[in-house]
Amino acid sequence: MAPDTTPRLRLRLRLPDGRAADVVPACGVLLLGAVWGSAPLIREPAEPWPVTVLGWLLTAAVCGALYVRRRYPVAVTVFVATATAVYYVTSTYDGPLVVAVIISLYSVAAEGRLQAALALAAVVVIGVGIGVLAGSNDMNSVALFMLTGWLVAVLALGTMRHRRFAFAEEAARRRATEERLRIARELHDVIGHRISLINVQAGASLHRLAKHPGEAEEALATIKQSSREALRELRATLGVLRQVDEAAPTQPAPGLARLDELVVSARPTGLEVRVHSRGGAGPLPAAVDLAAFRIVQEALTNVTRHADGATSVDVRLEFGERELALAVEDDGKATGALDRRAAGQGSTGGSGIAGMRERAAMLGGELAAGPGPHGGFAVTARIPYENR
Structure with missing residues (x-):
């Protein structure tokens, strides 16, 4: 039976990185906020216009904070949680700012600040629990349980991402260290042998210079040849180290x-x-x-x-x-x-x-x-x- 050579589509979920990792979450929450915030413009407002405008301002401020969350993860999470609490206390509309809280908590865990992330998540759960006990119409015990599960999952994902990157960085440092040791060992072997011969011959030539000038001349000639070979091997070694996309070295390997x-x-x-x-x-x-x-x-x-x-x-x-x-x-x-x-x-x-x-x-x-x-x-x- 002939092997199946039909190309297969491989889908791999990749999180955005670089500036996209800052822009995408902020714009996503802003888009959700715009959809929810347009409710007073479509139907009869359920709250005074100053309260609605305050909700819009809080949504915009939260989205702006999300843009810098990777640089200041803890401070941004504190601000986002506070602004979200003010929004849900003052606004009649059930906006999407809880998504911003989840994203910011993930960022704290992904930066390796697990204790801070756990403390902030506990504050969020306690705050929502107080709202449930106070008789909030937007939250109940089931929603609180689901929110707690979401926060635990987000913190776990953030911690896994941090550990994966930490492992990759440690592996890269280990490879760099091994490469430095290899280069140092190679240079030691290349230069040490030749320099040792030069040192021995220099001592011999000094000893023989007065009584046996002919032998001293021969030793000096050997020194010249050894130094030339040392320079040649050093250039060859450094040439290999400098090569990235250049042609392969023409000198045979020792x-x-x-x-x-x-x-x-x-x-x-x-x-x-x-x-x-x-x-x-x-x-x-x-x-x-x-x-x-x-x-x-x-x-x-x-x-x-x-x-x-x-x-x-x-x-x-x-x-x-x-x-x-x-x-x-x-x-x-x-x-x-x-x-x-x-x-x-x-x-x-x-x-x-x-x-x-x-x-x-x-x-x-x-x-x-x-x-x-x-x-x-x-x-x-x-x-x-x-x-x-």
């Missing part, structure tokens, strides 16, 4: 395919970096590929910054069926610097290892850092592929 760049950049520091890979290195999910690259990058940065006497680093990659396992082990000495690295200090004195743990945890993985099995320091991580 991944394990660029691991050789990290190996080459570490050589001028005197480190021998060996990469060991096992398993089928098929296409990785982009998030896993980026996280693995950044973890290796930060681990190598920590070796150049903090490892005491390290001369070699082994990077081990194992591509399993469901997860990627990696390890970065150096042959440094277990000194105070090793303790600082295990405590989580990164290339800029910040939270390098903590940042690596965050990257792994965000993808459902885990990361450990501490003394290696053969001395030195080891960073090990497991990152699942998720839906590969």
